[in-house]
Amino acid sequence: MTTTKQYEVLQWASLFLEKHNREARVAEILLQHFLGVSRTNYYMGMREVIPERIIIPYKEAIRKHAETGVPVQHLIGKESFYGREFSVNEHVLVPRPETEELVQYVIQAVQQSKPSEPVSLVDIGTGSGVIAISLALELPNATVYATDISVQALSVAKNNAADLQADINFHQGDFLQPLIDKNIQADVVVSNPPYIPRTEEIALSDTVKNFDPELALFADDDGLAAYKKIIIQSQKVVKPNTILAFEIGHQQSESVTSLIKTAFPNSRVKTIQDINGKDRIVA
Numbered sequence: 001m002t003t004t005k006q007y008e009v010l011q012w013a014s015l016f017l018e019k020h021n022r023e024a025r026v027a028e029i030l031l032q033h034f035l036g037v038s039r040t041n042y043y044m045g046m047r048e049v050i051p052e053r054i055i056i057p058y059k060e061a062i063r064k065h066a067e068t069g070v071p072v073q074h075l076i077g078k079e080s081f082y083g084r085e086f087s088v089n090e091h092v093l094v095p096r097p098e099t100e101e102l103v104q105y106v107i108q109a110v111q112q113s114k115p116s117e118p119v120s121l122v123d124i125g126t127g128s129g130v131i132a133i134s135l136a137l138e139l140p141n142a143t144v145y146a147t148d149i150s151v152q153a154l155s156v157a158k159n160n161a162a163d164l165q166a167d168i169n170f171h172q173g174d175f176l177q178p179l180i181d182k183n184i185q186a187d188v189v190v191s192n193p194p195y196i197p198r199t200e201e202i203a204l205s206d207t208v209k210n211f212d213p214e215l216a217l218f219a220d221d222d223g224l225a226a227y228k229k230i231i232i233q234s235q236k237v238v239k240p241n242t243i244l245a246f247e248i249g250h251q252q253s254e255s256v257t258s259l260i261k262t263a264f265p266n267s268r269v270k271t272i273q274d275i276n277g278k279d280r281i282v283a
C-alpha cells in the first residue's frame with residue numbers, strides 16, 4: 001500500500017511539467033479530473049493519501065502531456081466555453097478563450113439591433129459547436145444553423161448540442177454552400193474559420209500543430225482563403241442589415257476588411273481587439 005499524499009504527487013507532477021517546459025497548472029487540472037471531486041474537496045484533500053489506482057493513470061497522463069504536448073483537453077475529453085462544458089476530441093479544434101469574445105460580440109450586437117424579433121443565425125465551420133450552441137442558448141430568439149466540412153467534427157457538435165439541449169440545424173458541406181442550397185437567409189453570419197498561413201506552421205506549439213486538426217488551422221492565400229470564400233458566399237444569404245462577424249488572426253484586419261468592403265460596398269466594417277489588445281474580430 002502506498003502512502004503518497006495528494007500534495008506530494010502534485011509536487012512531482014509540477015516539477016515534471018516544468019522540466020518539459022509545460023504549464024504547471026496542468027498538474028492541478030488533471031489531478032482534479034482523475035480524483036473526480038469538486039474544487040473545494042480537491043483543496044481540502046491535499047493531505048489525504050491518494051489510492052494507487054488514481055496515481056498510476058494520473059502519472060501516465062502527466063508524462064504523456066509533458067513528453068508529447070497532447071492537449072490536456074484531449075486527455076480529459078472536455079473544455080469549458082462561455083460557462084458551459086463541451087466534449088472535444090482530436091477531430092475538433094480545442095475551443096479558445098478568444099472565441100468567447102466573438103460570441104460575446106455577437107450576443108451584444110443581436111441584443112442591440114434585433115432585441116426581440118426572430119433572427120436566423122449561421123455559424124460556419126462549427127467544429128465542436130461552441131459558437132453555435134452558446135449563441136442558441138444565449139439568444140432564445142435565434143434559429144441557429146451550423147456547418148462543417150468534417151463529418152467527424154459535426155458528430156462532436158451534434159453530441160454537444162444534445163447534451164446541452166441546444167436546438168441547432170447542422171449541415172455538412174463547404175462553408176455556406178449547404179445553406180445556400182436550402183435558400184436560407186441569414187440575419188447573422190458568424191465564423192471562426194481556419195486562418196493560419198501555411199508558412200506559420202513552424203512557429204506553432206506542438207500542442208497546436210500536432211493535435212488540432214489541420215483542417216481547422218490552416219488556410220491558403222496567406223490564411224485568407226476561407227474568408228474569401230465565405231464572404232463571396234455570404235452575398236447569397238444576406239438581408240439588408242445582416243451582421244457578419246469573423247474571428248481573425250491578429251494581422252488580418254486590413255485584408256478581411258477589404259474583402260468585406262469589396263463584396264459589400266455599403267457595409268460598415270469595424271475591427272475589435274481581444275483582451276490582449278490584439279485585433280481579433282472583424283464585423
Ligand code: SAM
Pocket residue numbers: 092093094095096099124125126127128129130131147148149150153173174175192193194195215216217
Ligand atoms: N467554430 C469552432 C471554434 O471556434 O472553436 C471551430 C473553428 S476551427 C478554427 C475551423 C473549422 O472549420 C473546423 O472545424 C474545420 O473542420 C472547418 N472547416 C474547414 N474548412 C471548411 C470548409 N471548406 N467548409 C466548412 N467547414 C470547414
Ligand code: GLN
Pocket residue numbers: 096192193194195196208216217218247
Ligand atoms: N486561434 C487558433 C490558434 O492560434 C487558430 C484558430 C483558427 O485558425 N481559426 O491556434
